Amino acid sequence: MLQKVAIHQTRLRIPGVGVDARGVCMGARGLVLLPGLDRLVAFLAIYTREVALTQVLASMKPEVVRSALGAREVAMSFDAVSSDVMDRVAAVARLTGAFTFTGTTRHFVQYRDAAAPFGYDAVELLKSNAELCLYHDTFSQAYDLERTLELRQLVERLSAEPTQASGFDSGAAWVLAAAGLGPPLVRHFAAAGIAARAALLAPKSELGLGSSPWLFRLDAVPPRLRGLLTQTPGLSLFLEKTEGAAVAFGYEHPWALAALPVFRPGELVLFPGENRPALVLELPSVFAPVATLVEPRAARLLPEDAVQVPAAGLPRVATRVRLLPSVAASRRLAAARLVGAETEQLRKLSYIVSPQTLSEARIAATDQGVFLIQPVAGPAIPLGALYAEAGDRIYVPLGYELVPRLAPELLLASMQVPEGHLLFFHGDGTSSALPAAAFAPLAQALLDPSTWTEPTARAFREELAAQLPTLWLDTLGLRPLKRADEA
Numbered sequence: 001m002l003q004k005v006a007i008h009q010t011r012l013r014i015p016g017v018g019v020d021a022r023g024v025c026m027g028a029r030g031l032v033l034l035p036g037l038d039r040l041v042a043f044l045a046i047y048t049r050e051v052a053l054t055q056v057l058a059s060m061k062p063e064v065v066r067s068a069l070g071a072r073e074v075a076m077s078f079d080a081v082s083s084d085v086m087d088r089v090a091a092v093a094r095l096t097g098a099f100t101f102t103g104t105t106r107h108f109v110q111y112r113d114a115a116a117p118f119g120y121d122a123v124e125l126l127k128s129n130a131e132l133c134l135y136h137d138t139f140s141q142a143y144d145l146e147r148t149l150e151l152r153q154l155v156e157r158l159s160a161e162p163t164q165a166s167g168f169d170s171g172a173a174w175v176l177a178a179a180g181l182g183p184p185l186v187r188h189f190a191a192a193g194i195a196a197r198a199a200l201l202a203p204k205s206e207l208g209l210g211s212s213p214w215l216f217r218l219d220a221v222p223p224r225l226r227g228l229l230t231q232t233p234g235l236s237l238f239l240e241k242t243e244g245a246a247v248a249f250g251y252e253h254p255w256a257l258a259a260l261p262v263f264r265p266g267e268l269v270l271f272p273g274e275n276r277p278a279l280v281l282e283l284p285s286v287f288a289p290v291a292t293l294v295e296p297r298a299a300r301l302l303p304e305d306a307v308q309v310p311a312a313g314l315p316r317v318a319t320r321v322r323l324l325p326s327v328a329a330s331r332r333l334a335a336a337r338l339v340g341a342e343t344e345q346l347r348k349l350s351y352i353v354s355p356q357t358l359s360e361a362r363i364a365a366t367d368q369g370v371f372l373i374q375p376v377a378g379p380a381i382p383l384g385a386l387y388a389e390a391g392d393r394i395y396v397p398l399g400y401e402l403v404p405r406l407a408p409e410l411l412l413a414s415m416q417v418p419e420g421h422l423l424f425f426h427g428d429g430t431s432s433a434l435p436a437a438a439f440a441p442l443a444q445a446l447l448d449p450s451t452w453t454e455p456t457a458r459a460f461r462e463e464l465a466a467q468l469p470t471l472w473l474d475t476l477g478l479r480p481l482k483r484a485d486e487a
């Protein structure tokens with residue numbers, strides 16, 4: 001049994017419920033009671049297309065509750081930020097057949113509607129120890145909590161549905177390619193001048209694309225590529241809906257994914273459709289432009305353009321050494337380059353690294369940054385731009401390899417690197433050669449000598465200046481005080 005809250009009424013029976021500045025009866029939290037999971041899906045499908053869940057996502061808690069009769073329902077509670085947010089939630093709830101309540105802890109009362117513009121208050125509280133007590137104008141019911149639902153798991157469990165829209169827009173797209181289709185697609189994108197990046201994925205049975213599937217990211221899908229990407233077996237096109245989530249072309253997720261900030265960085269969730277489960281991929285650390293993955297082509301000479309050159313004067317055909325992302329490259333951390341504030345972080349790390357690392361690591365300070373040679377056996381320092389050893393005295397960025405694949409001594413000789421110098425290839429295409437003698441032990445470079453003083457010591461006297469009297473005791477006799485006057 002409920003009664004309507006009157007204007008300017010301040011005393012209410014529901015614990016933790018008061019009136020806001022507009023006189024509306026509200027608690028610290030709101031609650032939506034839905035008959036089942038299908039109604040929860042419908043509720044969020046409508047709500048996320050109207051407004052993002054950013055305001056209430058951190059406090060949203062969907063739970064399965066059970067009444068005394070054993071009926072299971074879904075109670076979704078959240079922080080009642082304002083009456084405006086509660087009004088929007090109540091409107092969507094009425095559309096999906098749900099009830100809206102407001103409260104603070106255990107007791108929740110029906111939120112305001114057209115019949116009671118300032119809200120409701122209970123005439124009498126339920127005498128129950130249940131975790132949830134709801135008061136509505138048609139019922140008053142106690143519920144026990146059964147389990148909590150994870151919103152991210154609900155998102156991944158929902159399959160994408162077919163849509164009649166074309167689905168192409170100016171947004172980014174992802175392409176999954178079978179192992180055999182990856183290299184031809186790289187060459188096709190590079191020849192067509194498509195802005196795309198590519199990476200190799202770890203083998204995953206759920207993908208069904210072979211041992212080494214490819215993943216491409218396109219800034220946009222040009223019209224001339226749409227037929228190729230959507231009709232070729234072994235290629236799957238996904239349109240990005242928000243950062244970290246993409247839906248298969250021709251399908252749409254029931255919820256507006258852009259309004260659900262539940263996707264973790266470093267992961268990509270793909271919704272393939274056709275009632276297949278979502279694919280959760282760990283994004284590779286290296287995505288290379290497709291233009292860097294194709295082999296350079298030599299210009300074709302016509303017979304009439306050929307020039308006869310004597311053997312002694314043959315020109316040298318120079319090939320530039322390039323860095324190429326590779327999954328087979330060395331993964332051992334061998335060196336690092338620190339710039340800017342990273343040197344200060346190195347000083348802070350020096351207090352916690354092992355003595356072996358301090359003694360074996362070597363460091364050199366240059367105008368291009370601080371270069372650090374990691375210890376061979378001890379734990380490395382993962383700070384700054386990381387390098388792997390590509391050969392004797394040659395270092396390349398971690399996850400890359402040099403092409404053409406020349407012998408280290410031949411590469412050093414062709415680049416005229418002096419003996420005793422270390423050659424570093426950087427990610428921006430530049431290279432640096434540092435003398436090995438410029439590197440000093442890390443412990444010696446980080447040590448900041450402290451000032452000290454020598455106090456003046458004072459010698460103690462060998463003996464006291466005054467002689468101590470000698471005391472002894474005699475017998476007192478029969479009259480011990482006879483000489484007291486004389487004293």
